[in-house]
Amino acid sequence: MEWLKKSILVYLIIVNVNSIQSQHLIVGGTINLGLSRVTSKARISSHSNTKFTLSGNFGMSLEKKAGPKSSLGLEFLWVQIEGKETSGETALIGQTLEMIGVISEEFRIQANYFGTPVYYRFTSGKIGIKLGIQPMILLSASSDYRASGEQNNEPFEYRHNTRNRKFSRVEIGPKLGVDYKLSNLLNLRVDYFHGLTDITSNESRGERKNRQITLGIQYTFDNLEE
Numbered sequence: 001m002e003w004l005k006k007s008i009l010v011y012l013i014i015v016n017v018n019s020i021q022s023q024h025l026i027v028g029g030t031i032n033l034g035l036s037r038v039t040s041k042a043r044i045s046s047h048s049n050t051k052f053t054l055s056g057n058f059g060m061s062l063e064k065k066a067g068p069k070s071s072l073g074l075e076f077l078w079v080q081i082e083g084k085e086t087s088g089e090t091a092l093i094g095q096t097l098e099m100i101g102v103i104s105e106e107f108r109i110q111a112n113y114f115g116t117p118v119y120y121r122f123t124s125g126k127i128g129i130k131l132g133i134q135p136m137i138l139l140s141a142s143s144d145y146r147a148s149g150e151q152n153n154e155p156f157e158y159r160h161n162t163r164n165r166k167f168s169r170v171e172i173g174p175k176l177g178v179d180y181k182l183s184n185l186l187n188l189r190v191d192y193f194h195g196l197t198d199i200t201s202n203e204s205r206g207e208r209k210n211r212q213i214t215l216g217i218q219y220t221f222d223n224l225e226e
Contacts, residue, residue: 026063030075032056032191032216038083038109038199041207053082053108055212057115069123077115079136081210084108089149103149103156109208111141111167111199117175130177134193141165141199171197171210179218187218 119132195210
């Protein structure tokens with residue numbers, strides 16, 4: 001079913017492009033890579049820390065001039081966000097409350113979304129500044145837990161992968177961006193998304209929220225600004 005979801009998303013992105021052009025909208029494509037982090041109040045241990053991992057997004061954009069130096073825009077994006085939480089050495093306590101070993105832990109969350117950021121863009125020279133909000137619908141989510149170390153003087157390894165995690169279906173938060181005009185058709189862009197939704201609210205007492213910063217390019221299709 002995962003391939004079907006992606007196929008539907010691609011179809012939604014490319015459908016009716018000709019009708020869009022006839023409305024004098026600026027149509028573009030974008031691809032962005034960067035780092036994401038899932039903040040956590042549901043730590044795997046008292047010594048754990050959340051870390052940035054690789055993530056990204058890609059899709060298309062629609063933009064309409066609102067003034068000589070301003071415009072309103074909408075993007076349709078496939079967004080991948082991943083978070084990693086690690087701990088140092090943690091003591092294993094047995095039934096008699098004595099230490100029986102020491103382990104290190106790692107917990108990863110990965111989520112795929114369909115995002116539709118809406119923004120206002122102001123330009124000055126070659127620089128554009130975007131202020132907006134990005135709602136997202138969850139497509140899929142999974143997690144992976146790993147522990148390794150020593151238990152009862154023996155090597156200890158454990159791994160558990162959970163697919164189809166029941167995270168919050170809707171995510172939303174402000175999105176800020178800056179772009180630089182490299183040519184008439186190509187922009188370099190930097191974006192930051194600050195999620196406000198507790199993504200694990202349906203299955204956890206803790207609180208986890210998405211953060212993502214990306215660097216990418218945006219290509220504007222020729223002759224659409226005329």
